Amino acid sequence: MPIFSSFCMWSQRQSLLRRVACGVEELRCRRREREAALRKARRERQLVSKRLLREAPEEAAEEGAAAVLGEAEIQHFLRLAQRGTEEKKREEALVTLRQGLQHLETQQTFIRLEGSMQTLVGLLTCNRALLQLEAARCLHELSHSEQSMVAEACLPATSYLLTYLSGHSSNFIELCLYTLGNLIVESEAVRKQLLPQGIVPALASCIQSPHMAVLEAVGYALSQLLQAKEAPEEIIPCILNSTLPQHMLQLMQPGPKLNPGIAVEFAWCLHYIICRSTMPCLSPMELYLLWRCCCWTWLRLSREQRMQDWSCLSLQLACPVIRCLSNLLTEVAVEDVEGQMQLGDERVVAALFILLEFFLQKQPSLLPEGLWLLNNLTANSPTLCTSLLSLDLIEPLLQLSSLSNMVLTVLCNVAEKGPAYCRRLWPGPLLPCLLNTVTLSDTEVVGQSLELLQLLFLYQPEAAQDFLQQSGLQALERHREEVQLQDRVRALQQTALHG
Amino acid sequence: MLLPSALRARLAGAPGAAEPLPVERSPAARAAPFGFVPRPVRFPREHEFFEDGDVQRHLYLQDVITQVAEAPEKSRVPEFTCQVAGCCQVFAALEDYQHHYHMMHGNACSLCSRAFPSEHLLDAHILEWHDSLFQVLAERQDMYQCLVEGCREKFKNTQDRKDHMVRLHLYPADFRFDKPKTSRGPSMPGAIADLSTRTLADDGDAMEVCPSPMTLSSAPVSEKRTYSHRVPSTICFGQGALRGFKSTKKKNKHH
Numbered sequence: 001m002p003i004f005s006s007f008c009m010w011s012q013r014q015s016l017l018r019r020v021a022c023g024v025e026e027l028r029c030r031r032r033e034r035e036a037a038l039r040k041a042r043r044e045r046q047l048v049s050k051r052l053l054r055e056a057p058e059e060a061a062e063e064g065a066a067a068v069l070g071e072a073e074i075q076h077f078l079r080l081a082q083r084g085t086e087e088k089k090r091e092e093a094l095v096t097l098r099q100g101l102q103h104l105e106t107q108q109t110f111i112r113l114e115g116s117m118q119t120l121v122g123l124l125t126c127n128r129a130l131l132q133l134e135a136a137r138c139l140h141e142l143s144h145s146e147q148s149m150v151a152e153a154c155l156p157a158t159s160y161l162l163t164y165l166s167g168h169s170s171n172f173i174e175l176c177l178y179t180l181g182n183l184i185v186e187s188e189a190v191r192k193q194l195l196p197q198g199i200v201p202a203l204a205s206c207i208q209s210p211h212m213a214v215l216e217a218v219g220y221a222l223s224q225l226l227q228a229k230e231a232p233e234e235i236i237p238c239i240l241n242s243t244l245p246q247h248m249l250q251l252m253q254p255g256p257k258l259n260p261g262i263a264v265e266f267a268w269c270l271h272y273i274i275c276r277s278t279m280p281c282l283s284p285m286e287l288y289l290l291w292r293c294c295c296w297t298w299l300r301l302s303r304e305q306r307m308q309d310w311s312c313l314s315l316q317l318a319c320p321v322i323r324c325l326s327n328l329l330t331e332v333a334v335e336d337v338e339g340q341m342q343l344g345d346e347r348v349v350a351a352l353f354i355l356l357e358f359f360l361q362k363q364p365s366l367l368p369e370g371l372w373l374l375n376n377l378t379a380n381s382p383t384l385c386t387s388l389l390s391l392d393l394i395e396p397l398l399q400l401s402s403l404s405n406m407v408l409t410v411l412c413n414v415a416e417k418g419p420a421y422c423r424r425l426w427p428g429p430l431l432p433c434l435l436n437t438v439t440l441s442d443t444e445v446v447g448q449s450l451e452l453l454q455l456l457f458l459y460q461p462e463a464a465q466d467f468l469q470q471s472g473l474q475a476l477e478r479h480r481e482e483v484q485l486q487d488r489v490r491a492l493q494q495t496a497l498h499g
Numbered sequence: 500m501l502l503p504s505a506l507r508a509r510l511a512g513a514p515g516a517a518e519p520l521p522v523e524r525s526p527a528a529r530a531a532p533f534g535f536v537p538r539p540v541r542f543p544r545e546h547e548f549f550e551d552g553d554v555q556r557h558l559y560l561q562d563v564i565t566q567v568a569e570a571p572e573k574s575r576v577p578e579f580t581c582q583v584a585g586c587c588q589v590f591a592a593l594e595d596y597q598h599h600y601h602m603m604h605g606n607a608c609s610l611c612s613r614a615f616p617s618e619h620l621l622d623a624h625i626l627e628w629h630d631s632l633f634q635v636l637a638e639r640q641d642m643y644q645c646l647v648e649g650c651r652e653k654f655k656n657t658q659d660r661k662d663h664m665v666r667l668h669l670y671p672a673d674f675r676f677d678k679p680k681t682s683r684g685p686s687m688p689g690a691i692a693d694l695s696t697r698t699l700a701d702d703g704d705a706m707e708v709c710p711s712p713m714t715l716s717s718a719p720v721s722e723k724r725t726y727s728h729r730v731p732s733t734i735c736f737g738q739g740a741l742r743g744f745k746s747t748k749k750k751n752k753h754h
Contacts, residue, residue, distance in 0.1 A: 031558065034558060034561065035554055035558060038553075038554045038557050038558065039550060039554055042550055042553055042554060043547075043550075045545065125675045125676075127603065127614065129595075129598050129599035129601075129602040129603055130595055130598065130599065132598075132602060133598055140567075140568065141568070144568065156671060159668075159669075159670045159671060159674060160675075162648075163616050163617060163620070163648075163676060164616050164617075166616070166617035166618070166619055166620075166648055167601060167602065167605065167606070167616045167617050168601040168605050168606075169597065169598045169601035169602055169605070171571075171594060171597070171598060172598055172601075172602070174567070175567070178564065178567045178568075193669050196667060196668050196669050197647065197668050197669055197670065198647045198648055198649050198650065198668060200649070201647075201648045201649025201650075202648055202649070204649070205648055205649075217567075220560075220563070242649075264559075268556065275544055276544065299510065302510060303510065303511075315555065316555070316556065316559050319552040319555065319556065320556075323549075323552070326539070326540075326541075327541060329539045330539040330540070330541040345514045345515060345516060346509070346515070346516035346517070347509065347510055347512070347514060350506050350507075350509045350510045351510060353502055353506060354502065354506060354507065354510065356500065357500045357502055360500050363555070365551035365552075365555070366551070366552065366555075368548065368551075369548075369549075369551075369552055372540060372542075372548075375539070375540060376539035376540060378537075379537040379538050379539045380537060380538075380539070382519035382520065382522050383516050383519040384516070385519070385520075386516070386517055386518075386519040386520045387516050387517065389520070390517045391503065391505075391506065391509060392503040392505075393503070393506075395501070396500055396501060396502055396503075399500050399501065400500070412535050412537065413537040416524065416528060416535060416536075416537055417520070417522045417523075417524070418520075418521065418522050418523035418524055418525075419523055420520040420521050420522075420523065421520055424520075450533075451533055451534075451535040452535075454528075454533045454535075455528060455535070458525060458527055458528055459525070459528075487531075487532035488532050488533060491532055491533070
């Protein structure tokens, strides 16, 4: 069987994505608008909605300039597709129909027409492969509609879409998966049909495909399924019982073949599983594998973020991996952590700093999440706190202190471990930094600074002296009246003055 | 951000870490009014802390989805014909041929040349339509497997199976890949027409080279399809389909 991988949709898309994602100048303004719309939607808890998954139809239509189709025209094209004499004409009829279906009015007219969906399903399952493909594209358009009624009209086709997932035509399977992805997001009612129809086993079969595009699409559909609000009770247990988790981990295994586009989708899937399960759902072995997988991806990211293939996707991959790692660290008890998960690998911390630098340049909004991971890594780990010191990472860390309160929290994690640690923190650049943070007006930042100072004064008495000499007391004075701070301010002043 | 120059080198080094410094906590450390305790932090899913990451993820998806919806550019080539014997379809783009090949010849039954969307359905078809041992066993035990991938239930007959698929799996009652088997009779070589001369009415039927009637009793004589295990020698589509294959799929097993 000849292999056509070089002609698949995916490689074309990847190169397009590279152009788009790497900031084409003209698109920046539009991108800012899209971003604002997404922020608003998230605050309204409406981010998991396919309405936002695509550019507004008006813009898409601008390029194609397809017209709205009326009832008679739709009927004409359907009839032509179903019973035409020339193969070419039949395909063209469906292409025209699909272009018309980009408009909401055409979609609404279509679903109101009796027998239209039945005809489309008939074409989807007919014995002309190219008609099947065009029919699937029409269905994809419909599945994408902002109006629920239109998308739900696609339900008669789902058993066929799922059946086709076990086939071998990669382009077609990819299309079916994105169509299913749209329908999954539509409503709980739709998912209540898809689950008994076997979407989970179908995805489990699809995830064994050798085609990159299909794998990425499986990841996408699965990530949508995992975000459903009923996922913790209805969907996640089902998925954990299937072979999907082992295949997901396999796809992210260490090896030169790790594909960043695919890794992005499955990293998000893993994140949704970890953060949304209602009970401890993974066995210690699975937790370990997951941990190892994420660490490996993390290390790989830090090495390759400058490489062409990876650079545009690194930021997309970093976010879910950070979240997986951070959440895993809260799942497991302290005693298990160091032993089983082999937490004591300082390369994870080294990688984190390399990536923090990368975020600083490319996407500063990811810095707080990176620092959150650092907190979770160091909180209960003397090994990694020692690594921060031995790898000389305190000073770089301090450079980020204005960006997040987590920096001070991490420093507290280190300092609270005792005199051996504090000796390495003071003297050094920590003093000027704290003298600065203590003068800020943010109560939380000041509060954290006070906690750090207390630990340093306790374990490294010289620190108190230095602090006094650098007019630290005066800096503290301004917070004397602040309710949340005054007790700690007074206690520190006492310690500094009297030892 | 100024990183130590040795950091990247450390990344390339061996796993592990330096021996941790000794931990020695004083009870005074957590004495009031101070109270710092190190702990890993967990944010609930909807927390605003995740807003930026979620928004970036969505922007990325928007780009991906928009492109999926666009029909891809096809790589045009000089016209050529499908090489599978009995199939005369002509193509001018490789992606079109790829799709056609997979759908029409990928999981095709070598005995009756019906094409199926998946190996799973092809296997079920071969068992139920062409395997006489299956028929014998079916008289004594539940042999008809549910057609939904992942479901292991078996049934006494096709009707029970259909009821199960409709009730439990919410499948349509007229699921097009679950046609009942037609009765046997004398073989009709002409009935298994080659693809190019098939009538257009046939195209309305699901995936099959030769459509079977929906019910047995109302089938007009000219459409009545009967199958024997012996392929008429004048037709060689079966071998043609096999010739196209390098892999040894199950469709070979009846030869």
